[in-house]
Amino acid sequence: MNQPKRLMKIEAFVSKSLGEWISMRSGHSLAFKQFEQVVSKINIQELSMKNKAVIHLIEASKLEVNTPFLPFKICWEAESDWGGEGNEDKEIGESIMIPIPNNESEGLLIRGRGYTEKDSAVSTYKFLSDETFILKTAYKQTVTEERIWFISQNVRCRSSIIRASSSSGILQTSFASEVRILKGNSQQV
Amino acid sequence: MNQPKRLMKIEAFVSKSLGEWISMRSGHSLAFKQFEQVVSKINIQELSMKNKAVIHLIEASKLEVNTPFLPFKICWEAESDWGGEGNEDKEIGESIMIPIPNNESEGLLIRGRGYTEKDSAVSTYKFLSDETFILKTAYKQTVTEERIWFISQNVRCRSSIIRASSSSGILQTSFASEVRILKGNSQQV
Numbered sequence: 001m002n003q004p005k006r007l008m009k010i011e012a013f014v015s016k017s018l019g020e021w022i023s024m025r026s027g028h029s030l031a032f033k034q035f036e037q038v039v040s041k042i043n044i045q046e047l048s049m050k051n052k053a054v055i056h057l058i059e060a061s062k063l064e065v066n067t068p069f070l071p072f073k074i075c076w077e078a079e080s081d082w083g084g085e086g087n088e089d090k091e092i093g094e095s096i097m098i099p100i101p102n103n104e105s106e107g108l109l110i111r112g113r114g115y116t117e118k119d120s121a122v123s124t125y126k127f128l129s130d131e132t133f134i135l136k137t138a139y140k141q142t143v144t145e146e147r148i149w150f151i152s153q154n155v156r157c158r159s160s161i162i163r164a165s166s167s168s169g170i171l172q173t174s175f176a177s178e179v180r181i182l183k184g185n186s187q188q189v
Numbered sequence: 190m191n192q193p194k195r196l197m198k199i200e201a202f203v204s205k206s207l208g209e210w211i212s213m214r215s216g217h218s219l220a221f222k223q224f225e226q227v228v229s230k231i232n233i234q235e236l237s238m239k240n241k242a243v244i245h246l247i248e249a250s251k252l253e254v255n256t257p258f259l260p261f262k263i264c265w266e267a268e269s270d271w272g273g274e275g276n277e278d279k280e281i282g283e284s285i286m287i288p289i290p291n292n293e294s295e296g297l298l299i300r301g302r303g304y305t306e307k308d309s310a311v312s313t314y315k316f317l318s319d320e321t322f323i324l325k326t327a328y329k330q331t332v333t334e335e336r337i338w339f340i341s342q343n344v345r346c347r348s349s350i351i352r353a354s355s356s357s358g359i360l361q362t363s364f365a366s367e368v369r370i371l372k373g374n375s376q377q378v
Binding site for chain 1: 346
């Protein structure tokens with residue numbers, strides 16, 4: 001007989017994150033004291049384990065993956081004001097995330113920008129004592145640390161720190177307030 | 190013989206926070222999707238337990254205070270851009286903080302805006318498993334939750350959530366990146 005499956009914290013976290021969100025995001029460029037403001041629409045949806053992009057990313061990661069679960073996809077559509085008015089930039093993107101828990105509150109996360117993207121990354125995640133989700137990713141030039149915490153059922157906060165891989169100097173911080181888009185109702189934060 | 194004093198987490202936290210900081214702060218007004226940007230200079234300095242304002246605040250709090258320690262003062266000088274250009278607003282202020290640990294990682298914090306201010310508030314604080322400092326304060330109309338975490342010796346992040354006391358609805362979130370001003374050296378983040 002199998003042991004009853006232990007509930008992973010990542011399971012509750014992903015489940016609470018599914019849906020559509022409006023994000024207000026501020027970036028701080030510390031060396032130049034420059035602010036960036038971005039409003040985005042974000043969609044987070046579950047994917048099947050049979051999804052081709054998911055299978056491809058797991059293979060490409062070369063990880064021995066026994067228990068991946070809850071793969072999901074984040075799509076975003078952003079408007080930035082980098083450089084002030086008249087220089088607006090729209091960005092559309094998507095990223096697939098595949099959590100691989102090591103234990104109840106820690107694990108790996110394979111992330112890639114969809115099926116066609118060659119570069120993928122493997123992040124490590126953990127949960128703090130108050131369920132704050134912390135994600136660390138090492139890219140070639142930079143290391144990022146994100147933390148996401150729910151402040152109500154329909155509002156979550158997300159901060160990120162970008163460091164230079166070489167010096168550990170902090171290049172940028174950012175903070176997003178994400179409010180769930182509720183269907184058929186006025187917004188309730 | 191006295192027991193050796195247990196090191197309180199608040200002690201290390203305040204000690205790391207002393208000094209002068211440049212703060213980049215972004216406020217998000219969720220209902221109106223408005224951004225606010227503020228650059229401030231912040232000074233955090235230790236106070237003596239014999240400081241008159243400290244004694245006054247402890248008396249006014251009507252708390253039974255056996256073990257207050259490490260009282261400190263935060264002074265700030267801010268420039269805001271609320272309302273866009275041409276409507277700039279400078280704010281100067283100071284606040285006294287008196288931590289009263291309950292145990293190693295939790296306690297109360299008496300806060301007041303100096304000797305002349307009648308209204309003071311008593312906050313609760315705690316530390317998360319990664320030393321993130323969390324401070325909750327109930328005012329008459331609002332409840333605020335702040336969290337502060339160091340991302341290097343000379344850079345700390347501070348987020349805050351302001352809720353309406355009546356509905357728990359979230360009125361505003363904010364995020365500050367605070368960089369220590371180092372004397373005689375170029376800025377090192």
